[in-house]
Amino acid sequence: MNSIFSIHTIRFISLVMLQVIILNHINFLGYINPYIYILFIALFPISTNRIVLILLSFLIGITIDLFLDSGGIHAGASVLIAYARPVILKASFGAIYEHQSIKFNTVDFGSKLTYFTLLTITHHLVLFSLEIFSISKILLVLRKTLFSSIFTILLSIIVTIIFSRKSK
Amino acid sequence: MQQIINFILRNKNFLLFFLLFGISLLFTIQSHSYHKSKFINSANFLTGGVYNSINNISQYFSLKSQNKLLAEENKTLRLLLQNANVQVDSVFIDTISFKTPYRFYTANIIKNTYSLTDNYLTINKGTIDSVKQDFGVISSKGIIGIVDKTGGGFSTVISILNTTSKISAQLKKSNHFGTLTWNGKSPEITQLIDIPKIAPVAKGDTIITSGRSSIFPKGIPVGIIDSFELDQAENYYEINVKLFNDMTNIEHVYIIENINSGEINSLFDE
Numbered sequence: 001m002n003s004i005f006s007i008h009t010i011r012f013i014s015l016v017m018l019q020v021i022i023l024n025h026i027n028f029l030g031y032i033n034p035y036i037y038i039l040f041i042a043l044f045p046i047s048t049n050r051i052v053l054i055l056l057s058f059l060i061g062i063t064i065d066l067f068l069d070s071g072g073i074h075a076g077a078s079v080l081i082a083y084a085r086p087v088i089l090k091a092s093f094g095a096i097y098e099h100q101s102i103k104f105n106t107v108d109f110g111s112k113l114t115y116f117t118l119l120t121i122t123h124h125l126v127l128f129s130l131e132i133f134s135i136s137k138i139l140l141v142l143r144k145t146l147f148s149s150i151f152t153i154l155l156s157i158i159v160t161i162i163f164s165r166k167s168k
Numbered sequence: 169m170q171q172i173i174n175f176i177l178r179n180k181n182f183l184l185f186f187l188l189f190g191i192s193l194l195f196t197i198q199s200h201s202y203h204k205s206k207f208i209n210s211a212n213f214l215t216g217g218v219y220n221s222i223n224n225i226s227q228y229f230s231l232k233s234q235n236k237l238l239a240e241e242n243k244t245l246r247l248l249l250q251n252a253n254v255q256v257d258s259v260f261i262d263t264i265s266f267k268t269p270y271r272f273y274t275a276n277i278i279k280n281t282y283s284l285t286d287n288y289l290t291i292n293k294g295t296i297d298s299v300k301q302d303f304g305v306i307s308s309k310g311i312i313g314i315v316d317k318t319g320g321g322f323s324t325v326i327s328i329l330n331t332t333s334k335i336s337a338q339l340k341k342s343n344h345f346g347t348l349t350w351n352g353k354s355p356e357i358t359q360l361i362d363i364p365k366i367a368p369v370a371k372g373d374t375i376i377t378s379g380r381s382s383i384f385p386k387g388i389p390v391g392i393i394d395s396f397e398l399d400q401a402e403n404y405y406e407i408n409v410k411l412f413n414d415m416t417n418i419e420h421v422y423i424i425e426n427i428n429s430g431e432i433n434s435l436f437d438e
Contacts, residue, residue: 066214071198
């Protein structure tokens, strides 16, 4: 328990720092940034209490908001995907999820990609709707969601491949 | 009673989600209205400190371009100094009570965004340096924004690249004035609206601040007219203004304090 706790603390701080120091300054083609801190929510152990996950998602979102002066948009989007995570898990992993025995290192690549994709697109759609906050600019919201999602999913997959421990 | 407690226990996940989502929504709505008091801003000790230490490193990468900008500014100032016809029309008893309405401070930008729809900057001057809300911020080339929240050693600045920002601006060649806004699309182009139809607008004209608000003095450069068209009612121009400032590359800025702003604002309040 103790080691799990410290792993997640380190992951929390390093993802926030990575996001704030590097990824918020990429601005590819003017406005496309990856938001990779949602990996913290995606890779959180499934067996843990959902309340803990929702609270921690709020915390990581509000920390990013604090750095970006963006009100509560990251907090809102993060809390939403933390709450919706069981549904997304069920949709992408199916039967394995019922047995509560998913190890993110061992599941096959296809369902992992589906999982990240669903999570990222939900998060980004809420994020950019809250950021732009205007129905008349719906096209801008969708465009930002599409491009940023592609970027985030690619980067999440790469990061999980690099940092995955080989199962012996 | 038992049933209420059961209900809360059964739906505790949803209730917690609802509460936290509501809080985030509240913060978001507050951030979309101009100058509402909000707790989540980067002018505090933690975020300001982090940005300051990052900036200490990253400023080395832009030393050359920033040096060039400062040298250019020195050149213009030297030109002004050489060509100035100093006319003394009144005598001051001592230099301390010298009555200039504007006071300038220098500051460094430690955080800059330009890809969101509501962009804020963070600068390394705060209440310790007597920076307050509604001070103007300019660079050597033109306007940057208005001070929003101040913390101890840091402040946030509403960038002109913010959809809630509204700054009074005018044509340089005539006194027709309008409001400078931003539509959230390109960080190079802002929009000047409410310029009356009879104004002599032409592509390439210079836009300056109008001095009609108590924030900026008259004549701070803004940009040049890129394109213009009449609005739907065909009474006012909507002008796209290409900024003099490269908002993606700014480091050294000046904060302007209008000493008379309290007096001016109290007139409006009555």
